[in-house]
Amino acid sequence: MEPSVETHNLTVIYDKKPAIWNIDFTLPTGKIIGIMGPNGSGKSTLLKAIMGIIEPNIGYSKVFDKELDDVRTRVSYVPQRQSVDWDFPASVWDVVAMGRFATKGLFKRLSKEDNDIITESLAKVNMTPFTNRQISQLSGGQQQRVFLARALAQNADLYLMDEPFVGVDAATEQAIINLLKSMRDAGKTLLVVHHDLHTAQDYFEHMVLLNSRLVAEGPTDEVFTQEILTETYGGTLTTLSKVASALKEKDFPMRHK
Amino acid sequence: MNFFTEIASFFTFSEPNVKVVFWGSLILCSISGLVGTFTLLRKRSLIGDVISHSVLPGIALAFIIGQQKNPLYLIIGATVTGWISTYLVDYITKHSKIKNDTAIALILSVFFGVGVLLLTHIQHSGNASQSGLDQFIFGRASAMNMSDVWLFTIVGSIITLLVVVFFRGLSLLSFDESYSQSIGFPNELLKLVLSITTVVTVAMGVQAVGVVLMSALLITPAACAKFWTNKIIPMAILAVVLSGVSGVLGSAISYTYNGMPTGPWIVVVISLFAFISAFIGSKHGLLKKYIQRAKNNTKILRENTIKLFFNPDTLGETTFQFEDIFEKSNMQRGTLKKGLKLLKSDDLITLDNGTYTTTEEGINEAKAIVRKHRLWELYISRFMHLQPDHVHDDAEGIEHVITPEIEKELEKELDFPTKDPHDSDIPY
Ligand SMILES: Nc1ncnc2c1ncn2[C@@H]1O[C@H](COP(=O)(O)OP(=O)(O)OP(=O)(O)O)[C@@H](O)[C@H]1O
Numbered sequence: 001m002e003p004s005v006e007t008h009n010l011t012v013i014y015d016k017k018p019a020i021w022n023i024d025f026t027l028p029t030g031k032i033i034g035i036m037g038p039n040g041s042g043k044s045t046l047l048k049a050i051m052g053i054i055e056p057n058i059g060y061s062k063v064f065d066k067e068l069d070d071v072r073t074r075v076s077y078v079p080q081r082q083s084v085d086w087d088f089p090a091s092v093w094d095v096v097a098m099g100r101f102a103t104k105g106l107f108k109r110l111s112k113e114d115n116d117i118i119t120e121s122l123a124k125v126n127m128t129p130f131t132n133r134q135i136s137q138l139s140g141g142q143q144q145r146v147f148l149a150r151a152l153a154q155n156a157d158l159y160l161m162d163e164p165f166v167g168v169d170a171a172t173e174q175a176i177i178n179l180l181k182s183m184r185d186a187g188k189t190l191l192v193v194h195h196d197l198h199t200a201q202d203y204f205e206h207m208v209l210l211n212s213r214l215v216a217e218g219p220t221d222e223v224f225t226q227e228i229l230t231e232t233y234g235g236t237l238t239t240l241s242k243v244a245s246a247l248k249e250k251d252f253p254m255r256h257k
Numbered sequence: 258m259n260f261f262t263e264i265a266s267f268f269t270f271s272e273p274n275v276k277v278v279f280w281g282s283l284i285l286c287s288i289s290g291l292v293g294t295f296t297l298l299r300k301r302s303l304i305g306d307v308i309s310h311s312v313l314p315g316i317a318l319a320f321i322i323g324q325q326k327n328p329l330y331l332i333i334g335a336t337v338t339g340w341i342s343t344y345l346v347d348y349i350t351k352h353s354k355i356k357n358d359t360a361i362a363l364i365l366s367v368f369f370g371v372g373v374l375l376l377t378h379i380q381h382s383g384n385a386s387q388s389g390l391d392q393f394i395f396g397r398a399s400a401m402n403m404s405d406v407w408l409f410t411i412v413g414s415i416i417t418l419l420v421v422v423f424f425r426g427l428s429l430l431s432f433d434e435s436y437s438q439s440i441g442f443p444n445e446l447l448k449l450v451l452s453i454t455t456v457v458t459v460a461m462g463v464q465a466v467g468v469v470l471m472s473a474l475l476i477t478p479a480a481c482a483k484f485w486t487n488k489i490i491p492m493a494i495l496a497v498v499l500s501g502v503s504g505v506l507g508s509a510i511s512y513t514y515n516g517m518p519t520g521p522w523i524v525v526v527i528s529l530f531a532f533i534s535a536f537i538g539s540k541h542g543l544l545k546k547y548i549q550r551a552k553n554n555t556k557i558l559r560e561n562t563i564k565l566f567f568n569p570d571t572l573g574e575t576t577f578q579f580e581d582i583f584e585k586s587n588m589q590r591g592t593l594k595k596g597l598k599l600l601k602s603d604d605l606i607t608l609d610n611g612t613y614t615t616t617e618e619g620i621n622e623a624k625a626i627v628r629k630h631r632l633w634e635l636y637i638s639r640f641m642h643l644q645p646d647h648v649h650d651d652a653e654g655i656e657h658v659i660t661p662e663i664e665k666e667l668e669k670e671l672d673f674p675t676k677d678p679h680d681s682d683i684p685y
């Protein structure tokens with residue numbers, strides 16, 4: 001089976017300090033895959049690098065065995081909810097419609113079919129009653145569902161989601177995970193950044209554990225072990241962070257590609 | 258002549274130059290309203306300030322090189338230095354430890370300082386056609402001529418066309434830059450479109466408004482418009498209209514009182530719009546909030562008063578003397594009188610010889626409000642596990658906001674109850 005995402009030596013350096021370092025993995029298709037790691041471990045950075053939102057300083061990544069640009073319509077990205085200003089003058093419908101721009105591009109008008117897809121996506125996340133609601137009047141959980149609906153409207157095969165469970169109540173979280181599972185059953189691949197260790201084992205069949213570098217990657221029952229978790233969350237990888245600070249302080253050049 | 262007739266005489270276009278001023282400021286300000294919508298939505302207000310101050314050295318240089326006030330030269334000069342300034346701010350922020358706001362302050366003051374220096378130099382050189390240059394500081398619409406207006410029309414149309422064509426991309430870029438990039442929109446091109454249109458708009462706009470107040474003209478119309486609408490297209494259109502109207506009115510005032518700079522007047526007018534918008538704007542307008550609050554208070558008073566007439570035994574007609582009912586209520590005497598007046602004017606009660614009696618309608622209203630109160634008490638004691646003696650105060654407030662739909666849902670949720678948590682009947 002073709003891999004969904006593969007990264008080779010992927011390294012992103014902000015302001016001379018590496019945020020992710022030599023990430024090297026190949027992920028399967030048709031699974032719900034968790035990306036876990038402490039705050040600042042580079043989870044968002046990893047997704048952004050895969051999506052080409054930031055250029056890696058070293059290394060590269062491929063999606064479905066191709067360059068991202070060749071398969072872009074098959075990939076959908078759900079940013080962290082807090083990354084946008086929800087006081088923007090737009091309705092729920094307007095935001096979900098953005099999902100269709102992925103195929104329509106800058107200029108083509110939305111067709112009847114596009115409108116149907118938007119309506120359907122809203123229904124899938126139970127947001128139909130809020131279709132015309134101004135987005136500034138949504139709760140956190142509703143905002144998150146709008147972002148999911150926008151991604152659904154893209155009709156992609158691979159979804160990269162940055163913390164879709166943050167700030168949603170238990171019922172919404174359950175609804176979202178059910179939705180993700182039904183997407184998985186339809187053959188989609190979901191790459192989900194997640195924080196809660198308690199639910200991780202239930203939600204994910206495959207996992208990427210990250211702490212600036214790749215700690216472990218593999219099927220959940222293999223990598224979700226005490227030892228690996230301690231390595232990811234516990235011991236503050238002192239050597240690594242020392243080296244990173246030294247690089248920054250002394251202005252050492254990292255290899256550039 | 259008084260103020261208004263003088264302003265009105267501006268719009269008769271009796272003097273030949275008035276037409277130039279009218280069209281010039283209308284075009285400049287409208288465009289700046291359009292472009293400014295995105296400046297505001299992208300939270301780049303400060304960048305507008307940088308550009309407007311940084312066009313000054315460009316204008317001065319263009320004058321030194323061209324030796325006269327050629328509008329095309331001036332715009333090109335202004336665009337070049339305005340552009341360099343934004344580039345520098347971005348570069349410094351990205352490649353050094355200096356924060357964005359510091360970089361902005363730095364570039365702004367350096368460029369503006371150099372601009373003022375150059376202008377002073379030109380004035381001391383005694384060039385005959387220097388006149389009008391120093392007016393770029395505060396703007397003077399009356400210094401425009403017909404060839405300026407033609408240039409503004411052509412350049413303005415190009416800017417408008419660019420914004421309209423790329424509207425979808427520009428909106429998405431402003432809302433969610435990462436997502437825009439992720440679906441393959443050309444973010445760099447879109448940013449280029451925005452910065453070119455902004456710089457050129459400012460470069461032209463300073464003629465009417467001056468460098469000091471140009472950024473206010475960029476931001477304020479969009480900020481006003483946002484009070485009135487939640488949709489981006491109406492917002493942009495409204496910003497254009499408000500800005501255009503302010504431009505024309507401001508110019509008319511300054512033209513009539515020859516010698517006054519234009520920029521401050523335009524900004525005074527648009528600020529007036531901003532003030533009005535903040536006060537009565539449909540979205541978060543203060544007036545609307547005020548009216549809503551007054552309405553709520555009336556509703557609460559009305560419902561609290563009719564509740565006093567609820568007869569728990571018969572669920573029917575009740576009669577009261579004022580003093581009885583006053584004792585029963587815990588309202589101020591005046592408040593209660595006001596409440597009774599409300600009920601009477603709505604025919605919920607009648608007053609006969611100092612005796613208040615409920616009408617059929619009044620009985621129903623009293624029952625309705627008590628029903629809502631008791632349903633809510635039951636609901637929160639059952640679903641939020643509150644003790645029955647804790648639910649009354651909460652229900653006192655909530656009973657007034659329960660709509661018929663919510664009431665139906667409560668009944669269903671509670672399986673059509675007959676007793677409240679205090680074991681009193683729920684009246685139907
Ligand atoms: N634009 C940026 N410029 C400089 N440093 C950045 C930038 N974005 C992130 N970083 C740094 O890179 C590191 C990784 O950040 P990232 O946002 O990828 O972490 P994360 O795992 O998503 O964290 P969180 O759980 O808090 O979302 C952090 O140390 C962060 O401070």
Ligand SMILES: [Mg+2]
Pocket residue numbers: 043044045080162
């Ligand atoms: Mg993150």
